[in-house]
Structures are given as structure tokens and as C-alpha cells.
Amino acid sequence: MTVASAHTDSFVRDRLPPKAQWPEFRYDLPEQQIPDQANVVSALFAQALANGRGDKPFLRSPSQTLSYAQAEAEVNRICGVLLGECKLVPGNRVLLRGGNSIEMALAWLAVVKAGLIAVATMPLLRAKELDQVADKALPSLALCEAHLLQEMERVAQVQSGDLPMLVFGDAARADGLEARSAKQSADYAGCATAADDPALLAFTSGTTGVPKACVTTHREILAACNAWPRHVLKATADDVVTGSPPLAFTFGLGGLLVFPMWAGASIYYPDGRYSPETMVREMRQHGVSICYTAPTFYRQMAPFMQSIGVPSLRISVSAGEALPDATRQLWKQATGIEMLDGIGGTEVFHIYISSAGADVRPGAIGKVVPGYIAKVVDDDDNEVPRGTVGRLAMIGPTGCRYMQDERQTKYVTKGWNHPGDSFMQDEDGYFFYQARNDDMIVTAGYNVGGPEVEGCLLTHPAVAECGVVGKPDEARGMIIKAFIVLKPGYQGDAALVKTLQDYVKNSIAPYKYPREIEFITQLPRTETGKVQRYKLRQTP
Template sequence: MSAQVDRFVHDRLPPAAQLPVFRYELPELQLPDQLNLVEELLDKAATKGFGDKPMLRSPQGTLTYAQAAVEVNRIAQVLIEDLKLVPGNRVLLRGGNSVAMALAWLAVVKAGLIAVATMPLLRAKELGDIIEKAQPVAALCDGRLLEELAIAQREHPVLATVVAFNKPDADDSLSARAAKKSGVFQACPTASDDIALLAFTSGTTGKPKAPVTTHRDVLAMCQTWPRHVLRARSDDIVVGSPPLAFTFGLGGLLVFPMWAGASVYFPDAPFTPEGLVKLINEVGATICYTAPTFYRQMAPFVRQHGMPTLRISVSAGEALPDATRQLWKEASGIEMLDGIGGTEVFHIYISAAGADVRRGAVGKVVPGFTAKVVDNQGNEVPRGTVGKLALQGPVGCRYLDDPRQTDYVKNGWNYPGDSFVQDDDGYFFYQARADDMIITAGYNVGGPEVEDALLKHPAVAECGVIGKPDPERGMIVKAFCVLKPGNEGNAALVKTLQDHVKATIAPFKYPREIEFVPALPRTETGKLQRFKLRQPNTTTS
């Protein structure tokens, strides 16, 4: 029985006819109807022998599982006792990867609230779009990131309360409030199908979509890729670059280590490629998560410094070029653990590790899932033929109140939007995105969102944005701009437009290349033909 009194999300789930088929064939996927994922992963750690083991590490010190449980309880008490939140309320989380961010996320979910984690680089406009969609009534925000959230809050008063963390000198900070609490808190008795999080993704249009993830979904995913492919151990120390606001980072750098009784190290400063190699050596890290671009940049420093403790390197977030896999293997001696997953299903569903790796392939379908390559009518194509990926498993896409649900789920199958070839042995070979998503250095960027930002500049009359292949980043954001009369398309204006985009939306979305053109290719009805912009040596006129 649901414990979530606030039914906002439950009432906006897709109708049954638009839902995917959920498959729970494996014995380990038979989960009870009532469970709270934080209670399972954290409160029960002591009974699994993990209570006194390290869980969260940072330059400031280490928290064991037992110590982290007390801190999570104190924050949950603040949420329920002080802020008067009720199960089902959405709580926006804004912060980079840190121990405080991890504790805040766990407290929100343990209290039966719904976590809405956001990227630290998002600007007020993007935060406002998320607030408008999710209707959070409270936010927990890193004290260094309050400014943009304050702007968004003024425009969206539904967000009534903001409490800062990582702000030790403030009397009203989250840590100051939590220090007054007992640390005793009973997990909300959520149903397994109660909502744990909304993980926003912009999609190709720039309009945010909110995949809905339940307590069952998260724990079911722990029983698939982490159990059968990753195989982390309780003595592992995990590091990596993906943000906790991405489900790739949330799984790899919090949930999956907790499931294994392992620990995670969160540094104070962002990574550089050399810095990550040095950190792995300093803390004795054994598992690393980052994007292919970063591994490529790390390789020369691995040769320089060595990296004796690392045993697993996980690549995801964008396609892994075989050249990068071989470069990394040559430098580190480690076979990359590649995988493809998605926010809509929380994490990785096709992968391979160690001896199961086949050159050029992402891997095989992860136990618990089934996948096939199909044509436009949903019919499976012969092996060796390019088609669209369709999959089913213990998790599946449920968008919050979004007509795009029917684009992702068709006849009970999830369609992530990727083109693949499957060989006779069941290995899947990635071909391309089936949509206009730009994936650059592991970040997803919707071209129309960048276009919208550029069009806000007074010099730009029209623009079109695409992803351009790039050996270092996989793709870069490239913009084609038509200028208004009186403006000269020169290097100075390129810099001006790039800075404008950085100030308007998240800085990583800015166009690294801008080409000034007299006109853009359009259909007779005025629709921009981005495919023509992608064609090399095409003259626009």
C-alpha cells in the first residue's frame, strides 16, 4: 500500500496502455510489495556485516555505514519535523558530487519524499523549467550554488523553502539544523512502486522530460548489471566523474557501491585527467566511472604515474570508440567495461566485462533484460542488420505527464532511440543515435535548446545546431548562424556568442564551433533540415 500522501506524481503517470512490459523472471528480482530502498541499502548494512565499513570518503574524513545512517536520519528529521514535508512531496537537490549531496539524497528518499536532483551547472531558466514540471515544495542546495536557484525560486513560488548544505558557518544551514536532531528516524514504509526520484533529461527538444523511478526500480537494477557484470566487492573504493544528478552517476557512485558494501571517494574539486589518475593512486581506488573522452585524456598520465590499484574502469555516457578502448588497455592493462543504458531505465542494460568483451561491441544484454534489433514496424531484423534497439526488463520508461511517452514505449517495448547491429553470438554493436541528441564528452545536449539561447542574442537572425564528430569529445556542439544586417561574422563575434550561451544555459552546452552562413536549409514549410547541416562540404544558401 502506498505511503505517499502527496499523489502529484502518481496521478501523472502514463496510462496502463502506454506502459512497457516489466519482466521479473530472475529469482533475485522477486522483491516484496513494500520496501524503502534506503532502508534496504543503508539501514540493513549492519546485518550484512557492512556497518563498520567505510561508506563515504572525502578529504575531510570518512563515514562508515553506521555513521552515515545517523547523518541521513538527522537530515530526514529536518525534512519531516522542521520543514513539515509529507511523503510524496518533491525535493529539488542542487549540488556537485559530495558527501553532503549523497547524504541529502538518501535522506529525501528514506523519508518517502521524491528526489529531484539537478546538475550544478544549470542556470535559472533550466531550473525553472524543472520546477514548473516537478512542482517541488522544498530544495536542498549547495551553499555555493544558491544564486541561480534564488532567481528561479522568485519566478516559481511553489518552491517555498530552500535550505543550504556545505555552508558550515550558517546557523540555518542543513548541517546546523541536523546537528540538533537525535539521529533516530524510521524509514517511511513506502510501497515498492512508490516513487523514489525524478531524473530529468532534456531530450532532443530541450524541453525537460522527467522519467519516474520507483523504489523497486532502483533495487531491481542492483540485481542486474551490478550483480552479473560489474561484480563490485565490499573492499572496493569507487571514484568517478559523472554527477549524482545523472542516473549513471547516482548508480555508479552511490547506489551500486552501497549494494556491494563498498565505499565512494568524493574529492573537493572537479577532476582533471591527470588529477583523476593521481587521486586513484592516492586513495587506492579500485573502480572508476567516467566517459570515453576522459579515459582517452587520462591514458598518457597512466603511463607516466602508473595505476596499480585500479581493477575496473567503467565507460558509459557516450559511444566508446574502439581506438579509445585499445589506447586505455595499452596504457593501463585494463579491459574497459563498456555499457549502454539510459535515464528512462535508470542504468546499464547492455554490457560486457573481462573475457566476455568483443572488440567493437558494447556487449550482450544484461541478465534480467531482453533486447532485440527491429525495423520501423517493430519486427526483429536478421542478425547483422542495422535497426532500432527495443528492450524490456525489470524497469522501463514512465515519463511524468508527457506525450513523448508514446515515442519511447511502443507495444510494451522500450525504444531508447539507438541504432544497433546484433551479431549471431548476441553481441550488440552501436551504430548511432536515432534522433538529434548531441552527446559530447558524456553530456547530453539538445540542439534546439542551444539554438534558443543563440537566438536571444541581438546579432543572430537564425541558427541551426548539430553535433559534429570529434576525435576527443566524441561530438562537439556546432552552430550555423545567420546574422542580422550590420553584424560581421568574425572571431570576436564567435567569442561573444559562445560567452552568451554559457551565461544563458549550462556552460558545457556552448557551441565550440560557430559557422556564419547566409541562410539555413529549410523545407517549403520552413522546417530546419538539420541533416543537411551534418553533410560535409554542403554549401548553405
């Protein structure tokens, strides 16, 4: 680090893995050359104002709209509360608990602009899970949205009264964040953080049941803005962006706050919970042009898109879990839009393989995003021939550094990040997702990717959702087992089991058919929409 850290509290920096365990960071593109002194929030606001966006809409909800200049003033006032009233110092962690709202966005921006480290948490987490986050991050303050207060208060009690808390999202609350910040100055230049100072601790969403704390710096976020958003998404200042991923999830943080801010676009946050139908209606009403959500929600939205329509929509971004081709085609039929798929991860902040528009190839996630390098390797990290299935490895301007976690050496080897996915790369450089490494099913000597079988089953008219895993079997090592949620009107009986098995046999290689099918009412999912296959594997 050529610029001294601004963090007088070195808690996170002191708990980074040894440098020998870090991935290689590459900043090969001119636009990814970030100054050694940089604060991501200060930089993004400065860019928006320099580009004449000061009076243009930035944060929007059904009841409120803030311009870029108004939002920056609110952020500066919150910084005054954090640094002045609460006496926090750069490097302190702030636990954030809130939904996708203007107030949550302002709180996150203020924490990072003040040189503090944001520790955002999913709204559906309960006290036990929040306490695990607090135990690891040791926050100096919690900022909690008013309607999510109950679980947070239980955490504050468990933390022996050592965790002070401020409530936001209730303007009438005399001791709330809004009332306190109204008394503060709207002028604040921002903490002069080193670019390599941590900006956030992002906890993984727990598909394996044990979340990890991922450290992301100001430099990495700014460099990420100049990778996928610049070269693939290509949002403009005229875009209106919305979606469902939580701001506490890096997919949501990038897509629904940081990346639109980088483009000078406008973000619309719907109030409260919404259904696929109400989401479509709100998108139409507010002229949404870019939408982010998971494949499952796109599948549920498709019939309403066909009947209601959103003429302003031009980009549909899918990430968070594998995109079945059946869902891609269903969405294209309903909207005429080729879905923009991508793979990223909390460990590396956002998307690093993706393709858009005419560059989309059926069945492929896409090509490596400019600024990143990716390859498919064997168990010894040797690159395998094109067309061969292996483990994905990548390096670029972002990379994995777990805070105080022995699993660092499993994710990073020889300087490369290993996200834990099995892929195949073709001769043209397109990457085809196969499965999570631990979701690869080896049955009677054949390697079968669970997502491929899921994608096949989803094209049958009886299947609403499904999850496919391997089940131990003495004779075959593993058998393929499918957990299926049926559409209304279908009976989960032995006849349908055989129908679905035959359907798979006739659609893809016969050895890939599920030898067991169990009908269930819903799949276990994380709050970000990912299927928790480890829970399916635990089913007797």
C-alpha cells in the same frame, strides 16, 4: 499495487501515463523479486549493517570519512529536519542542487528514505533551466549546496516565494541543513513506502534540447542493483569507487552512490573541479579500484595513467556516450585494463547491455544484462535478422514512464522500451551500436552511423575530438559533415581536410568519408559529457 502507497501527496502518481502506455516490467530472476513494501534507502542500509559493514568506510572525501553507521545516523537526522521542521509529507518533491559530495549524497539518501521524491539537478544548470524543472516537478522544498546558491536564489524568486530552501555544505551556517540536523534524533526507521512508490524524478540531460521527467520507483532501483552490478560489474565490499558523472545523472547516481552501497563498497568524492591529471593522482592516492567516467575523459586521462599509474584500479566503466574503439585501445595500452562499456538511459535508470573482461568483443557494447531482454526491430517492431541494422527495443525490471509527457508513446510501443538507438546484433548475441536513430545519416542511399566515422577520425594523430552529423544536400539527400577539434600543433587548413578525408577513405568504406570538415575549438556537450549533435546539425 498490492501494498497501499505511502504517498499522501499523489502528485507524481496522478501524472503517470495511462497504464496502456506503460512498458512491460519483467522480474524473471529470483534476486529481482522485491517485496511489495520496500524503501530502497532503508533496504540498502539494512543490508550493509547485516553484512557487518557498519564500521566500514562508506562516504569519503579529502577531508572526511563516514562509516555506514555514521552515514545512516546523519541521514536519519536530515529526515528529522525534512519531516519534522519542514513538515513535508511522503510524495512531496524535493529539488536537490549539489555537486558530487558527501553532503549531496546524504541529502539524496535522506529525501528518499523519508518517502519523498528526489528531483536532483545538474550543478551547471542556470536559473532558467532550474525554473523549467521546478515548474514541472512543483517541489515543496529545495536543498542547495552553498557554493551553488546564486542560481537557486533566482529560481526561488521566480517561483513567487513559494519554494522554501535549505542550504547544505556549510557547517558554520546557523540556519543551514547541518546545524538543523545536528539537533535531530539519529534514530529513524524510514518511511514504509510501497515498492512501486516513485523514489525519484530524473530529468533527461537534454541532448535534444527538451528534457523529460522520468519516474523511477523504489522497486526499480532495487531490481537494477541485482542486474548489471550483480552480473557484470561484480563490485565487492573491498572496492573504492570514484568518477565524474554527476549524482543528478542516473549513471552517476547508480555508479557513485546506489550500486557501491549495494555492494558495501566505499565511495570517494574529490573536492571541487578536477583535471584529468589531478583525477589520476587522487585515484592513486586513495586506492581507487573502480572508476566511472565518459569516453572523452578516459581519453584525456590516458597519458597520465601511463606516466603516473593507479595500481589499485581494476575496473573502468564507460557509459554516457558511445565508446570509440580508438579510446578503448588507448586506455588498454595505458592501463592494461579492458574497459567495461555499457548502454543504459535515464528512462530505464541504468545499464542493460554490457560485457566485461573476457566477454568483451571488439566493436561491441556487449550482450544483454541478465534480467533484461533486448532485440533489434524494424519500423513496425518486427525483429530483424541477425546482422541487420535496426532499432533497439528492450524490456526488463526497469522501464520508461515519463511524467505527463506526450513523448511516452514514442518511447514505449507494444510494451517495449525503444531508447532511440540503432543497433546490429550478431549471431552470438553481441550488440553493436550504430548511432542514435536521429544520428543515422542516409547519403546517396547508404546508411552511415555518425559514431563509426567519429571513431575512425579519432585514430588520426591530429584529432582530439570530433562530432559527425548529416547535412542536407540536394544531390545526395545528406552529406557527411565532421566537426573536429584538433590537437595542439596542427593547422586546420585545406591540406589537413584532404588528409583526413583520405584517411577515412582508406580506413573504412570510402562512401563514409566526410565531404565537409569544419574545425572548431570545442564540441557542444551536455553536463554529462554527451555531444549535443542537434546543435551541430543547426550549424549553417
